[in-house]
Amino acid sequence: MLVYLPGGVALALARIPAGSFQMGRAANERSSYEWEDPQHAVTIGYDFYLARTETTQAQWQAVMGTNPAHTYGTGANYPVYFVSWDDCQAFVAALNGLGLGGTFRLPSEAEWEYACRSGAQTRFFFGDSLGVEDEDQDGLAEGLPGNRSDYMWWWFNCQGNANGAYGAKPVGSKLPNSFGLYDMSGNVWEFCQDYWHPDYTGAPADGSPWLAPPSIYRVVRGGAWSFYAYYGRSAGRAASAPDAHYGIGIRLAWTDN
Template sequence: MGKFEFEVVTIAGIEKTGFLDMDLPQVKIVSHPGRAESRSEDLGNGVNLELVAVPRGNFVMGSPNDEEWRNWNGNTFADIRDVNVEGPQHNVVINPFWMSKYPVTQAQWRSVAALPKVKRDLDPEPSNFQGNHHPVESVFWCEAVEFCDRLSQKTGQKYQLPSEAQWEYACRARTTTPFYFGETITTNLSNYRGTDWKFLDKTYPGFYGQGTRGIYRQQTTEVGIFPPNAFGLYDLHANVWEWCLDNWHDNYQEAPTDGSAWVTGGDDSYRIVRGGSWLYFPGICRSATRHKYALNIWHIGIGFRIICCQ
């Protein structure tokens, strides 16, 4: 265990420039030093899995009624104004836990896939986009669970997917804005679709709020190349969606308030994914965005990260 230091980046504002403010807006960035506790698991062959201590706390889960793109219904691209997928907002108490600093990488996946089987086989090379330091993707929810089970068996500690509440708390890192970077986001800070996307006769913008359009990389990037949040966690906005433990529920009515996974009721043929991905526009990469995927579905935009509560 030990401390590590990093820079926390915040978008302080958008400045109009040029004659009559006609040039592209300039994003004003400020930063301050951060510090967090970390530890690592040795997976063998020079591969480590770094974990960051997420402190105890409480937060308001979900988004306010006026947050842009909260009306996206978590399933289709229909513009449904009465959907409340990200509400009602509610207070949640979170106990401390460890979370992987990055989404699980392909090197880490390959190492754990070589460990003794617990319940199911694992393909050591499932990903569409190749690279040891790229996030693993194209894995089923049950395969992510098997990864956790194998690592738990190897280490004697309990590893698992985060609950939806733990994920959002870790992502927000005490922020209340749509992104942990602030009111908007840029493709210099995250890997999402920064160009407009036309789909089913509707255009989904490559910018959010007062922000600017950017680039579309059309694939995953290596983990850790963008700034972390105030807890020292990387890549929670975009790159890959991340599996959570919870069953899908259409809203937060009667949701747990203790940070536990909501695995009763709802639709247990679907699980939650969070964070957005390289494929999606920025409005779908917010801290509060929720989406569902079937247990028997994999996708080139879905990966995961893990937690340990010990």
């Protein structure tokens, strides 16, 4: 599905079908954390749409008239970053005010992980390993059998060495997952609607955002160019203050009214 923003800037969205999955880290999952527990069943009983890429700087500027990104990769097709969760709420409100139809929003954390996995229960949507000798370091990734760095941007291939320039990269430069979504692992972190909780005890099981009890922080997902690869696992999650302007971006969800 294509939506056109002011100035003719295109926004592509993929339909995500209803379904069920196991959310959270698997038992004995390598390089994982206790705040990804307990793994639990989630059923999303509705179709929804998710942007095929992270929101680009061109898309943000078309709606907001500004581009907050700088220093770590700039250009129309680069992801927007240095936006806060509060900024993203203002962006969504402005976008919905354009009268384009339906409702734009941030995805829930459950919707995000379901879409990222795209039917896979492995560590990453493309398998259990990047095929590198050590995901925690730049290591010897190049030339190793089974190297999967064609699926994600992370610390190894974004540090200004022989592997590429320092910073975020143009969206859609790596291979997509089975739902046709790009950069679900790596490039920039992506905000979700949910409040951060230290684990999944009491989490909704229907795909809705977890909004109670409220906390100070919001959920971010997907890892980023400046982080080690394991942060980009499908179960990987982190937190951000809602007014913090770190290297975090946004991926839009959309539902038909």
